[in-house]
Amino acid sequence: MSVQGSHGHSHGKGPQSLRLTKGAKKVLEVLERTDELSSAQDIHSALRNEEDSPPGLTTVYRSLESLVQLGLVQSVDFGDGERRYEMVKPGEHHHHLVCEKCRNSVHLDQCLVQQLEESIQAKYKFEVRGHILEIFGLCEQCQQAMATAGKK
Amino acid sequence: MSVQGSHGHSHGKGPQSLRLTKGAKKVLEVLERTDELSSAQDIHSALRNEEDSPPGLTTVYRSLESLVQLGLVQSVDFGDGERRYEMVKPGEHHHHLVCEKCRNSVHLDQCLVQQLEESIQAKYKFEVRGHILEIFGLCEQCQQAMATAGKK
């Protein structure tokens, strides 16, 4: 659970439908065929380039909301104000190593926080329900590139 | 990280001066006297309530930027679109357990990621430079409150 609702300021409103609407299916299709993280707008413009009557941006957002609730998609927060999405194994989640230079990211295979939940629960009596964790730095290639060129 | 002297030239754009300007000092004062995380606007309105000529919101943002660069303040991202700030021991940082109900947060005393850096570096050849980590859930009080009342 890469937690936490959308862009803050909206307490109102209830969830979305938890069905795969027509729009949601199209959104899912886009996510199905990329390993990369995609923003809502990425998805929207991908659809505009291939569908004859693509869903509007609003529908993309709504679809993503349901897909996340269904556990088919996770939303990832790099703290840059743009939320990104990707398919996950149903109900699972993972975190990333994000290269600050080339912006590629490694999908970690296990959650580093889950293993800590127990001890957090024990030590702080805190019931963990979700978390944000993303790690930034330089991938191997970029380290080398910067070593040969002048540091940056 | 470019440092800079009292009167420098380096401009470029982005970063701010790394001096404690008048405005930055006021911002720091506000942060000094609370354990809570404060948003830029929190700080701004605190200053408006006590200063006769308080710094503008723009200056608050700029001050926070320098204070963060100086390592005196950390910015914390809960993924809700509003960045929060708090004083830290110079150069250090920490993470939080954030109660989703009462919104209070526990300041963790050690960083869970730093201890993993070495193994990440070894396994992925990834040079860790930073990370986001915040944990959400229910604090002890809120767990009890919800146990007595109807679940939520």
Place this chain on the structure above:
DNA sequence: TTAGTAGTGAAAACGGTTTTCATTTGCTGC
């Protein structure tokens, strides 16, 4: 004083996201 530089703030711009609301779709039972 006189430059030149750094700091400031009001207002406007920005940009991702959410709301609004009128319209369209997809059903249900006739």
Place this chain on the structure above:
DNA sequence: GCAGCAAATGAAAACCGTTTTCACTACTAA
């Protein structure tokens, strides 16, 4: 087929934290 209804949709507007712009003020050095 045809009402009648609820869910889904999308264009446009609103939202809101943050950043940019730009004119102005306060310092500082000579």
